[in-house]
Amino acid sequence: MTSVLNPLRHQQPATRRLLVGEMAGLLAGASTQTTLAWWIAHSGGSGDLARYGAAMAICAMVALPLMSPLGDRWAKHRVVRYARGVLLIEALALAAMAFTHVYSWPMLCLCGALSAVSNAALMPAQASMLPELVSADRLPEAIRLRRGFQAAGGLMGPALSGALLALHGIAAAMMGALLLMVVAAGMAMRLESPQVLRSSAASAGWLGDMRAGLRAKWCVPVDRWWTLAGALMMVFFLPTTGLLLPLRLQSLGLSGGWFGACGAALSLGVMAGVAGLADALIRRLDRVRAIAVALGICGCAMGAAGLCDHALALVALFALMGICMSVTQLVGQTHRMLAVPEAFRSRMAAAQLTLAHLAATVAPAVAGALLTGWCVDAVYLWMAAGFLVSGGLLLAVPDFRPFLRLDHARVKNWYGQQYPEAFMPRP
Numbered sequence: 158m159t160s161v162l163n164p165l166r167h168q169q170p171a172t173r174r175l176l177v178g179e180m181a182g183l184l185a186g187a188s189t190q191t192t193l194a195w196w197i198a199h200s201g202g203s204g205d206l207a208r209y210g211a212a213m214a215i216c217a218m219v220a221l222p223l224m225s226p227l228g229d230r231w232a233k234h235r236v237v238r239y240a241r242g243v244l245l246i247e248a249l250a251l252a253a254m255a256f257t258h259v260y261s262w263p264m265l266c267l268c269g270a271l272s273a274v275s276n277a278a279l280m281p282a283q284a285s286m287l288p289e290l291v292s293a294d295r296l297p298e299a300i301r302l303r304r305g306f307q308a309a310g311g312l313m314g315p316a317l318s319g320a321l322l323a324l325h326g327i328a329a330a331m332m333g334a335l336l337l338m339v340v341a342a343g344m345a346m347r348l349e350s351p352q353v354l355r356s357s358a359a360s361a362g363w364l365g366d367m368r369a370g371l372r373a374k375w376c377v378p379v380d381r382w383w384t385l386a387g388a389l390m391m392v393f394f395l396p397t398t399g400l401l402l403p404l405r406l407q408s409l410g411l412s413g414g415w416f417g418a419c420g421a422a423l424s425l426g427v428m429a430g431v432a433g434l435a436d437a438l439i440r441r442l443d444r445v446r447a448i449a450v451a452l453g454i455c456g457c458a459m460g461a462a463g464l465c466d467h468a469l470a471l472v473a474l475f476a477l478m479g480i481c482m483s484v485t486q487l488v489g490q491t492h493r494m495l496a497v498p499e500a501f502r503s504r505m506a507a508a509q510l511t512l513a514h515l516a517a518t519v520a521p522a523v524a525g526a527l528l529t530g531w532c533v534d535a536v537y538l539w540m541a542a543g544f545l546v547s548g549g550l551l552l553a554v555p556d557f558r559p560f561l562r563l564d565h566a567r568v569k570n571w572y573g574q575q576y577p578e579a580f581m582p583r584p
Contacts, residue, residue: 171349172290172299175237178344179283180306182241185248185337186276187314188321192330193251193265195322200260209262213269214518220277221511226366228282228503233289234348236503240279241338241345247271248331248338255331280510285502288494293565296491304486305431308479312424316417369582370504376579377572379556380493384509386551390452391516393543396524397459398423398475401540404533405462405471415468419475426479427486435483444561445552448488452548455481456541463537489561496560496571498580 168176197206228236247268254264291299321330375381398420406415439447458474458481465471497505527536551557556575563571573580 168295168299168302169290171234172287174344174348175283175286175290176299176302176306178237178241178341178348179303180310181337181344182244182279182341183307183310184314184317185244185334185341186272187310188318188330188334188337189248189251191315191318192255192322192327192334193269195330196255196260196327197262197265199327201262205262209266209269212266213273214514216270216273217277217514218511218518220274221281221507221514222367222371224274224277225281225370225504225507226363227278228285228507229366229370229500233282233286233503234345236278236282237286237348238345240275240282241342243275244272244279245335245338245342247275248335252328252331252335255328277507281503281507284506284510285494285497288502289499293491293495293569296494296565297487300490300494301431301436301487304483305428308424308427308431308483312421312428315420366504369580370501371508373501373572373579374505374508377576379554379560380496380505380572382554383489383493383551383557384512386547386554388512388516389547389550390544391513392520392523393540393547394455394459395517395520397462397537397540398478400521400524401533401536404528405537408533409466409468409471411468415472418468418472422472422476423479423482426476426481427483428479429476430480430483431487434480435487438484439488444488445558447484448561449548449552451481451484451488452551453545455485456545456548459544460538460541463534463541491565492561492563492568492571495565495569498570498573501580 193209194206197209250268251265254261287299287303288296317333318330321333374384402419403416406412406419435447438450441447442450455478458477462471462474465474494502524536524540527539531539560568560571
């Protein structure tokens with residue numbers, strides 16, 4: 158973690174506030190979701206938990222495209238501030254309910270819907286804000302920091318809430334999430350965007366702007382097929398680290414502790430990658446060959462997880478998958494951010510996040526369908542095969558290779574230059 162934090166000191170204050178606030182918010186969100194799942198399962202049972210999960214998935218899917226014009230209509234730092242403020246109110250309401258021992262499924266759903274709408278405004282603005290805060294040559298380092306913080310949040314958030322739940326109960330876990338959200342909101346209140354204070358994109362009305370963002374995403378072939386191939390890879394990858402993993406461990410007679418060890422190994426692998434391993438591979442092979450190697454190794458590790466019978470080897474495979482994930486996440490992220498015209502960054506990010514949510518919703522259903530006909534070991538092999546095929550589709554995306562081989566100066570606004578019709582207003 159030290160190697161991830163050291164470059165933070167060299168970033169501009171606004172960038173530090175964005176990244177620290179993002180990590181605090183991620184920790185708060187992960188802690189809240191873990192605590193909510195425990196609370197609902199304990200007080201309302203599996204039925205309430207299933208209905209809550211379905212309702213929140215629908216809310217996120219609807220809210221993301223509807224809120225997408227916001228980050229391109231307003232200055233992004235203002236969107237982040239307001240969204241963090243609403244999330245702080247939601248965290249305060251949940252903490253109050255927990256302390257007063259009031260369990261109300263409708264109220265929890267109302268808080269969850271408020272969180273979904275706020276995050277739908279926050280995430281695209283936050284994801285597309287870095288190019289406004291840092292220069293093109295510093296952007297890769299900022300993205301590495303973001304990925305490292307995200308991995309750390311994925312590792313520490315559930316652990317924090319689990320420890321508080323075990324030692325002090327639901328109310329204390331909710332209070333911990335509230336304090337983290339206070340930190341995230343405090344960072345957001347001090348956030349400013351020094352280069353771009355207001356977008357000039359919004360001119361066709363809210364629904365017109367939303368349609369323009371979706372059209373732009375679809376009309377840039379390299380970005381369209383990259384997004385679709387990436388979502389397809391998620392459909393096959395996510396169950397191997399989520400739904401299928403407990404079943405695989407149970408088939409080996411292993412305890413629940415190994416489930417936590419595999420999840421921790423995955424996050425630590427991502428952190429090791431962003432701390433330097435991913436960059437070393439990219440420098441040695443170039444971007445195109447690095448992502449091809451990472452996809453191949455990750456797919457083989459997924460298949461090996463279905464064949465491996467040794468607990469420690471299984472943990473090592475998950476660490477390897479984490480390192481490969483860091484490569485696939487870092488390769489091309491700077492290019493895709495810089496290539497999008499400034500006035501469309503938030504909306505195109507929202508379209509990508511919406512498809513990622515859809516993939517995360519479809520993935521358990523695909524795994525569940527396969528489990529009806531095959532044992533969990535065989536399903537791991539099917540998932541690995543699907544991932545490798547999806548990775549091959551990504552490498553076959555038109556203009557993918559020449560796009561990745563552009564330098565940062567030439568890639569800025571590349572989408573707008575190559576596909577100007579995608580960003581032109583329609584009558």
